[in-house]
Amino acid sequence: MVILFNLCGYSMLIMLFTSITTLLIGDQLIKYFELESKYPKLAKYIQFQITLRKYSLRFYIVLFYLMLLVLISVNIFMFTYNLIFF
Numbered sequence: 001m002v003i004l005f006n007l008c009g010y011s012m013l014i015m016l017f018t019s020i021t022t023l024l025i026g027d028q029l030i031k032y033f034e035l036e037s038k039y040p041k042l043a044k045y046i047q048f049q050i051t052l053r054k055y056s057l058r059f060y061i062v063l064f065y066l067m068l069l070v071l072i073s074v075n076i077f078m079f080t081y082n083l084i085f086f
Contacts, residue, residue, distance in 0.1 A: 002078050009071040016064045023057045 027050065030036070036043045 002075070005074065006071070009067060009074075013064065013067055013071070016060055016067065020057065020060050020064065023053050023060070027053060 030046060030050070036046050039046075
């Protein structure tokens with residue numbers, strides 16, 4: 001059961017890390033290609049997307065550290081549970 005929990009948890013951490021890197025790379029691509037100046041009609045949409053990206057990046061980073069703490073604490077609990085009760 002612990003192995004299954006670890007597999008699910010670490011796969012979720014990999015997905016969160018992928019989302020964080022995708023958001024950061026997308027922001028760098030918008031700056032590199034200067035999409036706001038090239039496409040002024042889409043400038044409002046791009047600004048809205050950048051605003052959403054900032055909030056989602058913060059959310060994903062907080063979720064990443066929260067899940068990391070949960071995984072570490074559950075592993076420590078299961079390790080001490082095995083030592084104390086068995």
